[in-house]
Amino acid sequence: MASRNISVSETSRPKLPRHAKLKFDETRQVWVILAPERVLAPDEIAVEVLQLCDGVRSVADMVDMLAEKYAAPREAIAIDVVAMLQDLADKGFLTEARESTA
Amino acid sequence: MSDTLADNKTPPGPSDGLAVLESRRSAAETYGIPLAVLLEITHRCPLQCPYCSNPVELDRGSTELTTGEWKKVLSELAELGVLQIHFSGGEPTARKDIVELVQHASDVGLYSNLITSAVLLTKDKLAALADAGLSHVQISFQGNEPAVADRVAGLKDAHRKKLEVAKWTRELEMPLTVNAVMHRQNLHQLPDIIQMAVDLDADRLEVANVQYYGWALKNRAALMPTIAQIEETSRIVEEAQARLKGTLAIDYVVPDYYALRPKKCMGGWGRQFFNISPAGKVLPCHAAESITGLEFESVRSNHSIAWIWQNSEAFNRYRGTGWMPEPCKSCEFREVDYGGCRCQAFALTGDAGNTDPACALSPRHEEIFKQAERESAASQNRFLYRNFAGGTLETEESRDNRQDNRNGA
Numbered sequence: 190m191a192s193r194n195i196s197v198s199e200t201s202r203p204k205l206p207r208h209a210k211l212k213f214d215e216t217r218q219v220w221v222i223l224a225p226e227r228v229l230a231p232d233e234i235a236v237e238v239l240q241l242c243d244g245v246r247s248v249a250d251m252v253d254m255l256a257e258k259y260a261a262p263r264e265a266i267a268i269d270v271v272a273m274l275q276d277l278a279d280k281g282f283l284t285e286a287r288e289s290t291a
Numbered sequence: 292m293s294d295t296l297a298d299n300k301t302p303p304g305p306s307d308g309l310a311v312l313e314s315r316r317s318a319a320e321t322y323g324i325p326l327a328v329l330l331e332i333t334h335r336c337p338l339q340c341p342y343c344s345n346p347v348e349l350d351r352g353s354t355e356l357t358t359g360e361w362k363k364v365l366s367e368l369a370e371l372g373v374l375q376i377h378f379s380g381g382e383p384t385a386r387k388d389i390v391e392l393v394q395h396a397s398d399v400g401l402y403s404n405l406i407t408s409a410v411l412l413t414k415d416k417l418a419a420l421a422d423a424g425l426s427h428v429q430i431s432f433q434g435n436e437p438a439v440a441d442r443v444a445g446l447k448d449a450h451r452k453k454l455e456v457a458k459w460t461r462e463l464e465m466p467l468t469v470n471a472v473m474h475r476q477n478l479h480q481l482p483d484i485i486q487m488a489v490d491l492d493a494d495r496l497e498v499a500n501v502q503y504y505g506w507a508l509k510n511r512a513a514l515m516p517t518i519a520q521i522e523e524t525s526r527i528v529e530e531a532q533a534r535l536k537g538t539l540a541i542d543y544v545v546p547d548y549y550a551l552r553p554k555k556c557m558g559g560w561g562r563q564f565f566n567i568s569p570a571g572k573v574l575p576c577h578a579a580e581s582i583t584g585l586e587f588e589s590v591r592s593n594h595s596i597a598w599i600w601q602n603s604e605a606f607n608r609y610r611g612t613g614w615m616p617e618p619c620k621s622c623e624f625r626e627v628d629y630g631g632c633r634c635q636a637f638a639l640t641g642d643a644g645n646t647d648p649a650c651a652l653s654p655r656h657e658e659i660f661k662q663a664e665r666e667s668a669a670s671q672n673r674f675l676y677r678n679f680a681g682g683t684l685e686t687e688e689s690r691d692n693r694q695d696n697r698n699g700a
Binding site: 206207208210212214215216217221223225226228279281 | 323324326327371372374375377400402404426427429464465466468494495537
């Protein structure tokens with residue numbers, strides 16, 4: 190299994206592990222993360238960032254996109270995004286794409 | 292199994308960008324459809340644990356819902372807005388169609404957890420379940436070594452098999468929860484059980500003290516821990532929770548016999564939980580059928596599951612606070628614990644509408660819990676094993692030969 194204790198940095202390429210599923214709940218009209226015996230409701234910002242976590246895109250790329258979209262200082266966005274992703278990783282809802290050995 | 296399947300017990304951190312959906316719903320005070328539903332797809336089980344949470348009157352294999360009926364249930368639940376399914380039992384993998392049912396759950400968008408004794412699983416079967424979309428495996432353990440664990444389970448070689456399946460679970464990259472049900476005769480193993488969970492690379496450990504209804508109530512004298520044991524347990528759990536933060540999450544279910552306030556059983560009757568029995572009854576709690584005089588509707592009736600949840604008499608009988616007698620009625624904690632557990636009130640006082648005697652304010656509290664305390668100090672250690680024949684008392688020989696009377700198909 191991919192390590193559960195990842196350290197998120199701008200070079201990380203995070204993705205949701207197989208057992209954490211981001212899904213729009215049509216009944217309650219909210220985004221949810223489905224995890225073992227748990228259902229969590231990420232806020233709008235978390236959803237937006239999580240949708241970018243495809244295991245290919247780096248955190249630096251995500252920060253660039255968000256800084257441009259919100260016309261906000263890159264440095265401030267980077268701090269927030271890394272902290273949020275680290276928190277999700279610590280809770281087991283985020284993992285890192287394996288390095289390609291090819 | 293804990294009574295918190297449907298909730299998230301971890302409070303959201305102040306800056307984590309996450310809010311727990313459940314906390315919103317509770318505040319809304321609506322009886323929206325539960326987020327997660329427990330399906331007890333069979334009562335058949337190769338284990339005979341004396342504290343089994345199944346009712347004493349078990350559903351026979353011949354009464355179980357068919358594959359087609361369970362698939363229909365899964366589709367209906369998904370359509371209602373249920374997000375997660377817990378496949379439980381009995382032993383859910385005793386059903387030959389378990390892979391097909393998990394696949395159907397995935398097909399209709401449900402997230403699947405398997406709550407299993409693990410002893411019937413082969414590596415191929417587990418891989419097939421993973422391929423069908425199973426997202427999480429919870430394995431029950433009865434101790435940390437075979438001498439105690441196999442005796443409690445009433446099955447030879449069970450412990451070794453469980454360890455093997457736990458390893459396969461992690462090899463298949465599925466998250467693992469170790470469920471350890473604790474009582475007087477295995478509490479001394481708790482530190483080793485915690486280490487076992489770490490060694491198995493489990494994500495989560497449930498340290499669940501036995502809850503005393505059904506089979507466990509029949510076995511109370513053999514299972515009830517002493518107060519000294521409970522104090523030591525709390526100390527061990529707290530120390531381990533701090534030490535293993537980030538490695539292993541530990542959920543702790545305390546025994547309500549030694550508490551002053553009752554537990555908020557099932558999050559309150561009919562508020563956020565229901566389960567479906569092997570024969571298709573829709574129940575507010577997996578022990579609810581022990582309450583005589585309540586009629587439970589079946590998915591085989593002409594009512595939808597949504598109708599049963601919202602309108603059936605059994606769900607509405609103890610919903611909210613309107614049904615409460617004193618001392619609950621005017622109690623400031625009435626919406627904190629909702630009067631405790633209806634099944635326990637029924638089992639111990641004969642009326643499910645009474646205050647749960649686990650509460651120090653119940654007039655029956657003193658008498659009932661002094662008796663339990665006396666039982667804990669005595670040394671009646673013989674089990675009544677759970678089976679379809681109404682239970683079999685442990686004998687010296689049965690410690691060596693426990694192969695009979697296990698299945699009730």
